[in-house]
Amino acid sequence: MAVSKFMESISSKEFTISGEVDPPKGANRATIVHQAELLKPHVVAANVTDNPLGIVIMNTLVPCHIMQNEVGLEAVYQVTCRDRNRIAIQSDILGAAALGIHNVLALTGDHPSLGDHPQAKPVFDLGSVELVDLLRTMVHDGTDYAANKLDIAPEMAIGVALSPGVDPVEPEIMKLEKKIEAGADFAQTQCVYDTKVLEKMLDATSHLDLPILPGIAPLKSVGMAKFMAANVPGVTVPKEMIDTLKNAKDVKDATIEITAGLLHDIKELGFPGVHIMPVGMDAYVGEIISRAGIR
Amino acid sequence: MIVTSEKPFDNILEMVQGKKVGILGCVGGCASLYNTGGKEQVESLSSRLSGAGVDVVFASTQGRHCTLTDFTGIKGSETLGESDVILIMACGVGVQSVAGLAEIPVYPALDTKFAGMRFDSELAERCLACGDCVLHLTGGICPITRCPKSLLNGPCGGVYAGKCEVDRTNDCAWILIYKRLKELGQLDKNKTIKPAKDFKVMAHPRKFTEAL
Numbered sequence: 001m002a003v004s005k006f007m008e009s010i011s012s013k014e015f016t017i018s019g020e021v022d023p024p025k026g027a028n029r030a031t032i033v034h035q036a037e038l039l040k041p042h043v044v045a046a047n048v049t050d051n052p053l054g055i056v057i058m059n060t061l062v063p064c065h066i067m068q069n070e071v072g073l074e075a076v077y078q079v080t081c082r083d084r085n086r087i088a089i090q091s092d093i094l095g096a097a098a099l100g101i102h103n104v105l106a107l108t109g110d111h112p113s114l115g116d117h118p119q120a121k122p123v124f125d126l127g128s129v130e131l132v133d134l135l136r137t138m139v140h141d142g143t144d145y146a147a148n149k150l151d152i153a154p155e156m157a158i159g160v161a162l163s164p165g166v167d168p169v170e171p172e173i174m175k176l177e178k179k180i181e182a183g184a185d186f187a188q189t190q191c192v193y194d195t196k197v198l199e200k201m202l203d204a205t206s207h208l209d210l211p212i213l214p215g216i217a218p219l220k221s222v223g224m225a226k227f228m229a230a231n232v233p234g235v236t237v238p239k240e241m242i243d244t245l246k247n248a249k250d251v252k253d254a255t256i257e258i259t260a261g262l263l264h265d266i267k268e269l270g271f272p273g274v275h276i277m278p279v280g281m282d283a284y285v286g287e288i289i290s291r292a293g294i295r
Numbered sequence: 296m297i298v299t300s301e302k303p304f305d306n307i308l309e310m311v312q313g314k315k316v317g318i319l320g321c322v323g324g325c326a327s328l329y330n331t332g333g334k335e336q337v338e339s340l341s342s343r344l345s346g347a348g349v350d351v352v353f354a355s356t357q358g359r360h361c362t363l364t365d366f367t368g369i370k371g372s373e374t375l376g377e378s379d380v381i382l383i384m385a386c387g388v389g390v391q392s393v394a395g396l397a398e399i400p401v402y403p404a405l406d407t408k409f410a411g412m413r414f415d416s417e418l419a420e421r422c423l424a425c426g427d428c429v430l431h432l433t434g435g436i437c438p439i440t441r442c443p444k445s446l447l448n449g450p451c452g453g454v455y456a457g458k459c460e461v462d463r464t465n466d467c468a469w470i471l472i473y474k475r476l477k478e479l480g481q482l483d484k485n486k487t488i489k490p491a492k493d494f495k496v497m498a499h500p501r502k503f504t505e506a507l
Contacts, residue, residue, distance in 0.1 A: 081444075086491065108451040111443050111461045122444065129448035130491040145491070163452045171473040171485075175449030178488050190452060233455040 004102035005074050006045040007157040009273075010186060010211045015294060016273030018076060018188065018213060019043035019285060021067060023058035032063040036071040038282040042289055045074035045103060047188070047275070054082060054115025061092065065099045076159060076188075077101045080109025085125035086134060086145055093138060097154030105159040105188065106131040106179075129178045132158055136183025160184040162212065164192060164201035165234030173204050180210050187212045188275040191228065193219065193237045195265045202269060214266050217277040218259045218288070222246055256284055260291035267294060296325040297386040298418045299332065299405040307340070307382070308347055310402045315350045317378035318404070319393060321385035324359035329418060331405055332384035340384065340404060352378045360389035365396065375399070426496035432484045434475030439492075441468035447489040449473075 002008035009016040019039040024031045039046050046067060050060045064075035077096050079089060093104065108128040112120040126134065134145045135158045142153035160179040166172050176187065192198055192214050205212060219225050222245050225237040241258055248254035266274050278285055289295055301307075318341055326332025334356040341354035353375075360383065366375065375381070380400050383390045386407040394401035409420040423440045429447070430437060439445045443461040450469035453460025457470045476482045 108444060108446065110453065113443070113461050124444040124446070125494065126491050127444065127446040127448055128451070129488055133488065133491070161452060163454075166450075166452075166454060167456070168470070168473070171450050171469060174473075174482075174485055177486070178448050182488060233453055233460065 003155050003157050004045070006076065006103050007185060009044045013272070015267055016211075016213065017043045017289065017294075018273065018275045019046040019282075020275070020277040021046045021048050021063055023048060023060060023063045025055075025057050027058070029062075029066060032058075032066050033070055035278075035282050036063075036067040036073045039278070039285060040071055040073045042286045043073070043276070045076050047076040047078055047105060050078045050080045050107070050109065051083065051115070053110045054112040054117065054120070056116060061096055061099065061101075064096065064101050068100060074103065075101050076103040076105050078105045078107060079131065080107045081124050081126045081128065081131055082109030082112060083120075083123055085123055089126070089131070090134065090138065090144055093135065093154055093156075094150070097152075097156065102155060103157045103159060104135060105161065106135060106184075107161055128160065129175065129182055132160060132179050132182035132184055140183065157185045158183055159186045159188060161189065162187045162201075162205075163190040163234045164204075164214070165190070165194070165197045165236060167234070169200070169204055176205070176208065176210070180208060184210060186210065189213070189215045191215050191217045191232060191235055191277065193225075193228075193235065193241060193262065195238075195262070195269075197234075197236065198266060198269055198271075202271075211272040213273040213275045214271055215275045215277060216259060216262050216266070217279045218255045218281045218284070219245065220255050220279065220281070221251065252284075255281070256288055256291060259288045263288060263292035263294065267292065296328060296410070296412060297388070298329055298408045298411045298420075299326050299386050300408055301331055301336070301340070301384075302404060302406055304343060307404050308344070308349070311344065311349055311380055311382060313349075314379040315352050315377060316344060317352050317375060317381045318344075318354040319358070319360065319381060319383050319385070320354075320356050321359055321361075321383075321389050322356050324361065324385060324389070326385050326389070326405060329413075332389075337384055340382075360385045360392045363389075363392050363396065425492070426501065427493065429489070432489070433472045434479060434481065436468060436472045436475055438468050438472060441465075441471070445492070447492060449485065 002011050021035045048060045048063045051057055064077050067073045067075050106128050112122050137145055138154050139156050143149050162176055187210055225242050228235045229237045245254050318337055320337035321332035337354050337356050341351045345351050381397055382402050382404045383393055384404045390403045410422040411418055411420040420440055425439045450467055454467040459465040459467050
């Protein structure tokens with residue numbers, strides 16, 4: 001019996017689609033419900049981000065809970081090591097477990113210098129590998145990280161991230177191997193736009209027994225393509241994609257078409273699923289999936 | 296070596312304005328090797344302060360202060376009694392060493408930056424004194440110091456073309472470690488998970504008993 005609907009879907013060999021919800025900058029709960037409702041018909045679960053780039057937004061746990069309780073959409077709780085030490089992280093995990101959260105994605109986290117509070121003290125008591133080790137200890141050993149027994153252990157699938165396009169890729173794969181050894185159950189990747197990167201990723205991870213869901217985010221403009229390529233590590237955007245966007249009469253339609261094409265390729269290559277980061281195009285996720293010929 | 300830099304002159308002036316000042320450099324110590332507390336710098340600060348109307352009673356270009364046990368042999372120290380304030384051109388250890396000996400206020404003229412070394416044209420941080428050295432596992436490149444997240448088990452997702460997300464002029468420590476281990480035929484050393492760091496070892500203030 002899988003620990004979550006998300007893991008059950010992956011185990012069933014169904015093509016599994018996860019989405020992503022961005023917590024608001026502010027206390028606006030309606031935006032969480034709105035994003036979750038748009039995604040719910042199309043995804044098995046949705047990640048909730050943990051102050052990405054170190055930009056202050058709502059505490060990750062709250063949208064996870066609202067999504068699950070009010071919308072009925074399963075959460076993948078993203079946890080980074082940037083702001084909390086091992087005590088705070090374990091405390092949060094226990095709280096998440098009590099709220100019925102059954103998926104966690106273990107991340108190192110962006111450095112605060114990239115965000116809107118660059119003066120903040122970076123924590124990084126743990127890195128992502130040690131975080132996976134900590135989570136496995138709680139979930140599988142039923143103890144905290146200091147070997148003290150928990151009355152009820154959290155039941156969670158442990159996810160990790162992968163940046164498939166980085167060069168050299170070998171250190172990244174070595175790190176993924178450590179994450180698997182530490183207890184990872186699944187991986188979701190950084191955005192991929194290039195089918196060649198997807199093929200290389202399959203090749204580089206073929207020896208590993210880990211479901212990997214490539215990440216995709218709709219490319220909404222030429223500007224976004226250039227920004228992603230210049231600022232997001234390992235991301236390359238093929239020239240044909242940029243040309244398609246440049247020459248498009250209907251940019252939104254071109255965006256949907258490009259994203260659907262990628263999604264189609266991901267399925268054809270034999271990946272077990274995909275992680276869609278809608279970046280504001282939540283309302284079009286269904287159309288992207290159907291144009292990819294998946295449903 | 297402890298790398299220091301002189302505080303902005305206005306800050307120094309604010310500390311000592313209207314006071315009789317004695318200046319101690321750190322001659323033969325780190326601050327003189329890196330040109331922040333040697334003879335020339337002591338003389339320069341003395342003349343700039345005098346020029347700004349501060350009464351400089353003495354300016355010593357002798358002695359290293361982190362090993363100081365008394366003022367014997369420090370030129371000008373006989374005039375210490377005439378000073379209101381001592382200004383130290385040394386790292387924070389030197390300032391505290393002198394502050395523990397002097398009966399008058401002791402102020403820092405330098406900011407203590409880090410433990411590091413001259414590397415090409417720059418002074419660069421190389422040791423955070425974490426108390427649990429891993430350099431034998433990382434090709435002689437310190438991930439605690441050179442990775443802004445002090446990661447123990449490999450690069451984060453922020454490595455961009457071998458550079459660090461925090462400062463793209465810096466090489467990613469973990470890419471350097473990977474390349475070096477590969478050259479040394481020691482990549483296996485990166486295959487074992489390094490356990491979460493024991494920060495108890497880093498809990499300050501630290502002290503230990505020397506083995507004699």
